[in-house]
Amino acid sequence: MRAFTDEPVPSDLIVDVLSRATRAPSGGNLQPWHLYLLNGEAMAKFRAIMDVRLADNPLGETPQYAVYPPNLKEPYRTRRFEIGEAMYQKLAIPRADKLARLAWLQNNDRFFGAPAALFCFTDRIMGPPQWSDLGMLLQTAMLLFEEAGLGTCAQEAWSRWPETVAKFVGAPDELMLFCGMAIGHPDRLAQVNMLRAARAPDAEVLTIL
Ligand SMILES: Cc1cc2nc3c(=O)[nH]c(=O)nc-3n(C[C@H](O)[C@H](O)[C@H](O)COP(=O)(O)O)c2cc1C
Numbered sequence: 001m002r003a004f005t006d007e008p009v010p011s012d013l014i015v016d017v018l019s020r021a022t023r024a025p026s027g028g029n030l031q032p033w034h035l036y037l038l039n040g041e042a043m044a045k046f047r048a049i050m051d052v053r054l055a056d057n058p059l060g061e062t063p064q065y066a067v068y069p070p071n072l073k074e075p076y077r078t079r080r081f082e083i084g085e086a087m088y089q090k091l092a093i094p095r096a097d098k099l100a101r102l103a104w105l106q107n108n109d110r111f112f113g114a115p116a117a118l119f120c121f122t123d124r125i126m127g128p129p130q131w132s133d134l135g136m137l138l139q140t141a142m143l144l145f146e147e148a149g150l151g152t153c154a155q156e157a158w159s160r161w162p163e164t165v166a167k168f169v170g171a172p173d174e175l176m177l178f179c180g181m182a183i184g185h186p187d188r189l190a191q192v193n194m195l196r197a198a199r200a201p202d203a204e205v206l207t208i209l
Contacts, residue, residue, distance in 0.1 A: 001151030003190030004114040011039045021141035026133035032122045033137045036169040039116040046168055053164055060160030067156045083197055090191045108157035114184035121175040134178055151186030155179055
């Protein structure tokens with residue numbers, strides 16, 4: 001979901017979902033996730049800080065990890081291109097309109113208007129297996145939020161604000177920001193929320209021996 005109503009979400013409900021989501025499996029039961037919840041007053045404070053940051057530095061800070069590999073090869077490159085085009089089509093933003101695209105990117109930095117959000121960090125010593133565990137946790141949480149009638153958007157776009165986010169939440173230096181997640185009541189009328197992302201056919205991703 002990438003458009004939300006301003007209907008508040010009680011923190012109790014979010015905490016209940018997250019405490020159940022932490023039943024997600026992780027290799028060696030390391031549970032390498034560190035979550036920070038923003039809601040109510042904390043969210044209002046954070047939004048005010050982001051408004052200032054975005055005015056100073058519209059593109060953001062230096063990311064601490066590469067969201068995509070450099071020179072993304074096929075078929076990944078095309079998949080990424082196509083989802084971007086499909087989304088901008090729903091938003092009625094033409095390809096050439098760089099300013100509107102930047103404004104949309106900055107909408108990521110405002111959690112698409114969601115009233116609540118979380119940030120997911122992991123310890124810097126963790127490697128790919130533990131990062132995949134973070135995905136387990138996040139997907140479990142997203143499904144539980146859906147079951148509770150809420151919508152979410154996982155957001156690697158927050159990799160553009162590692163310093164601002166870490167400072168605001170008070171994360172210790174040994175932790176590294178992976179992603180954010182917008183949480184709220186989806187705006188069911190927003191065209192962008194009607195986007196149904198494509199998937200590769202089974203034959204492309206599944207080999208039956
Ligand atoms: C870890 C993770 C990070 C993501 N980051 C973003 C993001 O920053 N902004 C965004 O609009 N969508 C983000 N997405 C959503 C993906 O674009 C989306 O899952 C994908 O296009 C497939 O669409 P679907 O989940 O609606 O099927 C992210 C998804 C994941 C799993």
